[in-house]
Amino acid sequence: MTTSLTAQGVTLRYGDRVVSTRLNLGIPDGAFTAIVGPNACGKSTLLRAFVRLLRPDAGQVELDGREVGGYPSKALARRLGFLPQDPLPPEDIKVRQLVARGRFPHQSLLAVRSPQDKEAVDKAMTAAGVTDLADRLVRELSGGQRQRVWIAMVLAQETPYLLLDEPTSFLDITHQYQLLGLLARLRGEGRTVITVLHDINQACRFADHLVAMRDGRVVAEGNPSDIVDATLIKDVFDLPSVIVPDPVTGTPMVVPTLEEE
Incomplete structure (x- = not known):
C-alpha cells in the first residue's frame, strides 16, 4: 500500500x-x-x-x-482539492461562475479561460447535477442545491486528491447516495x-x-x-x-x- x-x-x-x-x-x-x-x-x-x-x-x-x-x-x-464545511459564496455570484473558480490553479496570471477550462466546468456541473442551475444566483439556492454546486467546483479543479468535509450535509438521501x-x-x-x-x-x-x-x-x-x-x-x-x-x-x-x- x-x-x-x-x-x-x-x-x-x-x-x-x-x-x-x-x-x-x-x-x-x-x-x-x-x-x-x-x-x-x-x-x-x-x-x-x-x-x-x-x-x-x-x-x-x-x-x-x-x-x-x-x-x-x-x-x-x-x-489537493478541498471542500470544507459550510463554505460561503461571494455575493451575487452565479452557479457557473462559482464552479469556474475551481479552475484557478490551472490558469495563468491573466486568468484567461481555455477550452479545457470550459470542458472541465461542464463536466463537473453534469457530474454534480447542477447544469440546470448554471445561471442561477448561488444565494438563491436551497442548502442541498448549494452543496452540489460547491462539489462541482471541487470536481472542476481536477485534482488527483479530493478531500471533502461532510460532503453529504444538506443533501437529501437520493443525492447523498448519488x-x-x-x-x-x-x-x-x-x-x-x-x-x-x-x-x-x-x-x-x-x-x-x-x-x-x-x-x-x-x-x-x-x-x-x-x-x-x-x-x-x-x-x-x-x-x-x-x-x-x-x-x-x-x-x-x-x-x-x-x-x-
Whole structure:
C-alpha cells in the first residue's frame, strides 16, 4: 500500500485547545478513505492540516515526500482539492461562475479561460447535477442545491486528491447516495478520495479504507470488513450495536441496540 499523503506525529490545536497529539496516519493512494467518529474528535481538524489550512505544532504533513508547507499555493491546489464545511459564496455570484473558480490553479496570471477550462466546468456541473442551475444566483439556492454546486467546483479543479468535509450535509438521501456513488467511481478512475462522514453505514458501504477516530486519535483503520465490529462501535461512539451484513453489498451494517425510553 502506497501512502503519498501522510500525517507524521502531528500535534494539532486551536488556540489553547489541543485536538490531536502525535497523530500518525497515511492515506492509501487510489483509495476511498472515510473518516468517522463522534463530534469534535478531530476529523475536520485533520483534513485542514492535510490541506495546509492548519499548521501542526509538532510533526509534519507530507505529500509525495515533501512537507505541504513547502509547496507553492497553486501547485498544492493542483494536487489537493478541498471542500470544507459550510463554505460561503461571494455575493451575487452565479452557479457557473462559482464552479469556474475551481479552475484557478490551472490558469495563468491573466486568468484567461481555455477550452479545457470550459470542458472541465461542464463536466463537473453534469457530474454534480447542477447544469440546470448554471445561471442561477448561488444565494438563491436551497442548502442541498448549494452543496452540489460547491462539489462541482471541487470536481472542476481536477485534482488527483479530493478531500471533502461532510460532503453529504444538506443533501437529501437520493443525492447523498448519488454523490457517494460518484466519489466511488472517481476512486475507480484513479483518484484518491478522503471524506469525513457521519453515517457509519454509508462509510462502510462506499469506502474501502475506514479511519475511526476518538478524542483526537486514530482508534482503528483498515477495510471496513476487517475492522468494524460491535466493540469498535462501542469504543468509538459509545453505542451498543450488532453488526450484520448489508443486504445489498455485504459490507458491515451497524444496527443500534439501544432500548427506547
